[in-house]
Structures are given as C-alpha cells and as structure tokens.
Amino acid sequence: MTSDKIKQKAQTLFTSHGYDAASLALIANEVGIKKQSIYTHFKSKEELFLQIFTESVEHELSFVKSYLERNKSLSLHDILNMFLNEYLNRYEKNANTRFFLKTSFFPPFRLEKNVKLGSEKFVNELELIILSLFQYHSTVLNSDISPETASLAYLTMLDGLFVELLYGIPERLTKRKTESWNVYWQGISMNKGELR
Incomplete structure (x- = not known):
C-alpha cells in the first residue's frame, strides 16, 4: 500500500x-x-510525521508487552537485566525504536507539544507495566524497597542509558549499563550477596 x-x-x-x-x-x-x-x-508533512510518531509509540509499547509476556516465567533479575540489554540492542536493529527515541529526545520545535504528549503516553504506560511487574515479584525486594520505588529507580536507570545511547559511545554505554545494573540490583534485592 x-x-x-x-x-x-x-x-x-x-x-x-x-x-x-x-x-x-x-x-x-x-x-x-x-x-x-x-x-x-x-494533508501535510506535519500530519505524516505525527502519524508515524503516534504509531511508533504503539509499536514500542507493544514491544514492551510482548517482551514481558515471552519472559514471564523468568526470575525478576533476569527479566529486568535482559530487558535493558534487549532494548538497548533494539536501537541498532529496529528502525521504529531509533525514530521513537530520537524524536522523543529531539522533537521538531514546531511539533514539540505533540511529541511530548506521545512520549508522556509511552512513559505513563511503561511505568504502569513495570510497576505491576514489581508488585508481582515483590517478595524478591528488600523490605525497605517498595515496588513503586524499585520501578521508578529502574526506569530512571533506563532513561539514563537511553541518554548515553544517543549521546555517548558504545563502550561507555556497556560499562555504565553493567555497573549501574549491579548497584541497582544490590540495592533492591533481598539477597544482598547476589550480583548474578
């Protein structure tokens, strides 16, 4: 078509x-x-762009949901760690992810408001999806860490890795991902000695 x-x-x-x-x-x-x-x-280039962006938001949410469905039998540690790896690798392999992230971080000036609305939709739905994952696996968490705290900290780490992905170099991204993941897991996990 x-x-x-x-x-x-x-x-x-x-x-x-x-x-x-x-x-x-x-x-x-x-x-x-x-x-x-x-x-x-x-009707216009603007309409074309916004339609593509709106669809890209749905594609990214679909990826998140399908990833979690495919991996629901794994441990929380593996689901979260593999998700970081898969999403960061997806940027290189998937045109939709590249477009979505670049547009979300660098929106066209005239369309910034519309892009922010779409990005906000993605972030809000992602927060709910990740929160429900932590609620389901809450017994793994350190007793001082609520599912909400764990999910917000995880998403903040993911945002930081997206920034490094867009602005940095691959070697630094890999190092930051590994080190931040290890510190994160030690902070939220019931078993403090388990780096895995």
Missing part, C-alpha cells in the same frame, strides 16, 4: 535527516512517486 510505503521511507528519512531536512520532495523521490501524490494520503 502506498501510504505504508510513504510512512516507512519517511520514518527513515526523518530519523537520519531530521524533520526539517526530510522534505516531502525527498520522501516522494525515495518512494518513487511525485511529491503531489503524497497529498492523496496525508
């Missing part, structure tokens, strides 16, 4: 060139159609 092809090519160009530099003419050229043909499917 032409609209899907437009969105796919536009997403790639928005990610690599940014919103302003990815013109409709460039997108049309990549799709192999005339610029005017894009208007058959989308």
